[in-house]
Amino acid sequence: MLRIIGGTVYDPANGINGEVKDLYVADGRFVSKTEEGQTIDATGMVIFPGGVDVHTHVAGGSINFARAMTPEDHRRTQAFIRTKTRRSGLGGMAPTTFATGYLYAGMGWTTVNEAAVPVLSARHTHEELRDIPILDKSSLVLMANNEIILDLLEDGEDERAKHILAWHIWAAKSYGVKAVNPGGVASWKWGKDAKHLSSKIEGYDHITPGVIINKLAKMVDSLGIPHPLHLHCNNLGAPGNVETTLETMRHLEGSRAHFAHLQYHAYGGDDWGTMKSEAAQLAEYFNAHPNMTTDAGAVLFGDTVTITADGPWQHLLYKLTGRKWGNLDVENETGCGIVPYTYRPSNLVNAVQWAVGLELLLLINDPWRVFLSTDHPNGACFWRYPEIIQLLMCADFRNDCMAKLPPEIKNRITLPEINREYTLYEIATITSAGPAKALGLPHKGNLGIGKDADFVIYHHDKDIARMFGHPRYVFKGGEIVIDDGEIREAPQGREYLIKPSYDPNTDDFLKPLFEDRYCMSFENYPVEMERIEHAQIQNCDATDATN
Amino acid sequence: MELKVIENATCTFCGCVCDDIELHADDVRIHQAKRACVLGKAWFLNHTAEHKYPDALIDGQPATLEEAIQVAADHLYQADMPLVYGMSNTTCEAQRECVEMADLLGALLDSHTSL
Amino acid sequence: MQKSKFLPRGRKDRTVVLVDIRETKSAKAADLFLQVRPGKDFEMLTILRAMIKGEHVTDDQVAETGLTTDVLQDLIERMKKAKFGVMFFGMGLSMTRGKHMNAAALLTLAAEMNAFTKFVAMPMRGHGNVTGADVIMRWQTGYPFGISFNRGYPRYNPGEFSTVDILVRGDTDCAFIIGADPGATMPRPAIEHLAKVPTIVLDPHVTHTSRLSRVHITTAPAGIAAPGTGYRMDEVPMPLRPALNSPYPSDEEVIRRIKEAIAEKPDWMTDQPQMIFSQV
């Protein structure tokens, strides 16, 4: 039990904007009052709900491959020394699982969503998630290039496809549906891509990326999945791709959708030489269409490793950089490419990317619909979020950074014309309350009575990056996990799952199709429930979903 | 005696890790390993549930499991630079324990891959 | 063999090329067998890398590998025409002179083939779940093998922290061996060091290594009498379905109990910072 007194509270979920307010915790939740337990005097300090990351890559085959590919980075990064009760770990571009928990919690984040899980890798992903301490976790299963589902959509068997989709979500013990470059990854199996919504998909005559996206979004809504279709659009990272992105948004009118790492999808120009920001155009459309949420996928300058299920993009990046390239192929389901990368301010393309991420965050006017992310580790590592918060809150700092960009950037970005500075309330929204709502986790990102007592106490500091990088206390489930930079406890977190309903005959229908396509026994494919530690099954409510 | 049938059993003899094996077993041994290759059949049929070896050996002499665990822990704890090696023919669950033990011990940790 | 939408005739739609230093039984199963001269695999792969880029290599230079320019040109044409190529490699490549560089040559060729068509490469693992060990070490320590925790955090350096080298140099004073029988397979100086220091063995059988060890503990064989998980060499984890009940405990249980017995003793590492920024 715990009393936190005198703190200045920012709790957007309850409309509390910087009020001095006492908080009480019992049994891991906020309660209206308790007289017992430790009292923490937070006078003069700032209290936020614990951070929620709607889109990150922290567990599974691809980040684990990235770890293997970057020993040089592990050597130069910070190392967590083991203690009697805590495992050792390495930070850096692709941190180890234990370090992932320490680093996220260290800056006040307490819930993360692993955004890309191939069904065959789901068992592996859950094993890794179990080894990420402190945080609560959820994961999304990749579905937009699944051969069985695409075949059914090709034949117009949409209802059947929906049951198969639900079956896969449960088989993977996942929390929702991720679509990556719909149709494009399927084509990449044959070395081809599908860049536009009307592109041909190798091996299919009727369906196009547009059809897949549209149908998947409707299925997700009709199954009542708490988080909308989580979409990585086609044509990622290419100059002029804003057309594809806008086309996708138009396709999705009437459905809920979450657009992942929008920064990578907001470019104009015809080629790398003429590439420019189209964030303003995209933000304008987005602002007018409340059915969508997005995360920034912001870029920061420096080293990182890029990983994505978007194999075609990764091969292009490898050719552009001439560096290491890893390419995974997951039997029949999806693929994944991995390339270490350095974003440089002197590189015009990188400079545009840096600006686009910030422009989207600043030009999308509803903080409940745009969330802080770097698509870790693609745009930058998650532990650099405090730097982005500083860029959003301090226009002067932003202008200082812009002064270092090449002069040719002038007509390619709109960032210099934007004066907006985020308030603490808005930061609490884009880092916690907003993503928690979009994920459909009402007990997260919320300091109200009965909600999970995951929260952060920051010192007021003019140096915003330092303030958010070094919280005074971090609480997870009412327990102090970080105390002035020291990791106090590293408890096991929960895993959120959903069990959407599907036709009980689905197994019988699916088995022969499955056995035709995969070289794994159908019965061995679903992840067993016993493997999920501290599993928590969230409700699917078809009537709720469109609210 | 009625044989127990295990469907979709997984063979861990080699890296292919086939998982479509049908095993027919009594309490002591596996009599049939359908769909397994020559190597897999030998693997399944050569292991039994007999108490063929002592539970443990300390300096070559039979010992109880508990004694052996204590002696093993003492040696590992006292060593200045212990080595944890192997981990091929075992489960992931045991491998995780190995890595955790090596972390706790400050040990060297290596698998067959380095050979 | 699997029939699929794209390869409806199964095996007939696939091409198998076997490269080896001698004609093995597998050659009969292949469409094409290339006999490379022993010790010339790195050279052959490097020539292929040059040739796919249109770089000229003379007939005499190709002949060093025991193959001809025509044969390699034909191979390249077949590879470029493939819709989806996979290169499997085994210990004949990665454990002979050149070792990791031979494997690197194949991996690089596979990466470079993607300029023309889809290609991937995969090691064939001789031992059951060695892939599982790789995968777990990667997520828990950042490195796949060859690790030292002696400074309180993981460090990696194959050659320095790999077992044969450690044993031959005598860099360890206690060895814990599980799921392996180095006493039967390693070079003599390594085995001699294992016999010299206290060695602890967990195995379903009393092995060569058990016989030179201070402690042997009999455990239930994984997948036959002990449940759990095993990784396929393409990194897909499979559940194990044991058919027997063993009179012996599982590896997992024994290691956990040893670990707990160690944890009860006083910690030897004290006053360490939580984190350091400059590693050794």
Added chain:
Amino acid sequence: MKPITLKLKREPTVTLEAEVICPDGFAEMSHEQIAASVVYHGKRQVRLDEFFDIEGERSEHLVLHGSLQRVRHLGRGMSCGSMTIHGDVGMHLGALMKGGQIEVFGNVSDWIGAEMSAGEIHVHGSAGQQVGAAYRGSLAGMRGGLIVIDGSAGIEVGMRMRKGTIIIGGPAKDFAGLQMKGGTIILRDGAEIRTGAWMHRGTIISLKPLALMPTFAESGQYNPTFVSVFSRLLRRHGFELPNDPAKGVYQRYAGDRSVPGKGEILIWKGHPEG
């Protein structure tokens, strides 16, 4: 400046990681501070004076005596001063070195001068593997400085080196100059196989015939002037490179074409009469 002397008094039973033995740190330290510096015997932290008799203090010149085969990371990242070592030395000697001099009267193990950027290492005995190389995963090995090995060397000499010079007096094993990106390797007694494999740029000079990779092409014979310049610089290390047209010529090979790279390998061909 009077040097600090360290004599090994007790043989380590496992490895002894002693990156603290480095001129930069010891230059500022009292005798007691040096004696109390922490080294790692295996996983145990122990005082330096448990293994060494130490004389002197506050000096950037270090003299070591003893069989130091198990002692690793000596002079790691050193930027000034000198280390003179009488005895055999373990791995990582002078790795990441930024300046100063190391001289070894004995043999050295693997990874000496790995990823060093400046300074000099002279080994009078032989060296192990990966002299001046890049650590696993790094894009660049040695970035500057000089390494001279009088004796032989193991595999992967100068792997991924970018700048600087490595001279091997005795034979080198496989993969000398592997994936080299710049700098110069001089092989006075040749090398085994795969020399210069996958090299991008840089120069390998061999005074003995080499079995070259099939992906190198002959590209002329000449007596380059830079060899004479180089030779003058190396004279203080006690040897010269032949370059008299009357006595012979360098056969030039270009490659590695698999990269495709623009490296060169020069092999000295003495005239039969010369």
